[in-house]
Amino acid sequence: MKRCPNPDCRSEFFFGDAKTHCPFCHSVLVQDTAPAASPRVSLPLSPLVSPPQAQAEPVFMQHGRGGITCTGRVLELDHQAVFYSRAHKLFNALVRREPYQFAHQTLEYTVRVEPITDEVPSEVTDFCLYGNCLGRIQIGDEVRIRAKEQGGHRVVKSIYNLATGSEVKPGLQLSATAIWLTLGLLAALLAALACTVVYLFRSGVVAAFLLALLAACMPLFIMLIGFWILFRSVFPNRRRRR
Structure with missing residues (x-):
């Protein structure tokens, strides 16, 4: 060598x-x-770098006062469009707690979501989205869904698409809670009006008002009857002679 x-x-x-x-x-x-010793390679000292920590998986379902918050991945997206009459849509809003849609057709979406994990997901859940979607979501998108429990199912209030950074909201519609509140307010007004009428009759105010109205209108009636008698006496009916 x-x-x-x-x-x-x-x-x-x-x-x-x-x-x-x-x-x-x-x-x-x-x-x-004589063989030389194996060369040593001196490397510059580098600062201590901590190994990257694995990010914690987001919580799948969170229940709070404002409703349900779900962070997951869209597994299925089912769409259905049906034509209901106004009475049918009002019945669904009162009984099934569905939002009242002002469009000619009723749109229903079923969004199935699974947890965001690299392993086999241990659970899945479904959400109901009513109305036109102002935005787009696709299968595989990571989303954050805000919903509320109504009629035994979860109704979507808004969806934030984590993949595109956009928010998806239902179109123009009237919630079932607003319809119930409106009907309750009308029922309370009718009950108050009925109680007021009953109180007026029992207190005699209505009878006094009717007597005063009759006393005020009686001279007018007498004058009209007098004019009618005078008119008939001046212009009698001429019957045809046979």
């Missing part, structure tokens, strides 16, 4: 006997019977 004798070359490589000159400094190689 040969090595380079030049101390400034700092070449610690060994070459075969066929090599005559150093490829770095072009010095004549000499024979070296």
Whole structure:
């Protein structure tokens, strides 16, 4: 084996006997019977870098006062469009707690969501979305859904698409709670009106009002009857003679 004798070359490589000159400094190689120690490569000291920590998986279902918050991945997206009459849509809003849609057709979406995980998902859940979607979601998108429990199913209030950074909301519609509140307010007004009428009759105010109205209108009636009698006396009916 040969090595380079030049101390400034700092070449610690060994070459075969066929090599005559150093490829770095072009010095004549000499024979070296003692094998040199294996070269050590000194690396610059690098600051201590902590290994990356695995990100915690988001909580799949969270229940709070404002409803349900679900963070997951869209597994299925089913769409259905049906034509209901106004009475049928009002019945569904009162009984099934569905929002009242002002469009000619009733749109229903079923969104099935699974947890965001690299493993086999342990659970899935369904959400109901009513009305036109102002935005788009596709199967495989990671979403954050805000919903509320109504009539035994979860009705979507809004969906935030984590993949596109956009929010998906239902179109123009009237919630079942608003319809119930409106009907309750009308029923309370009718009950108050009925109680007021009954109180007026029992207190005698209505009877006094009717007597005063009759007393005020009686002279007018007498005058009309007098004019009618006078008119009939001046212009009597002429019957045809046979």
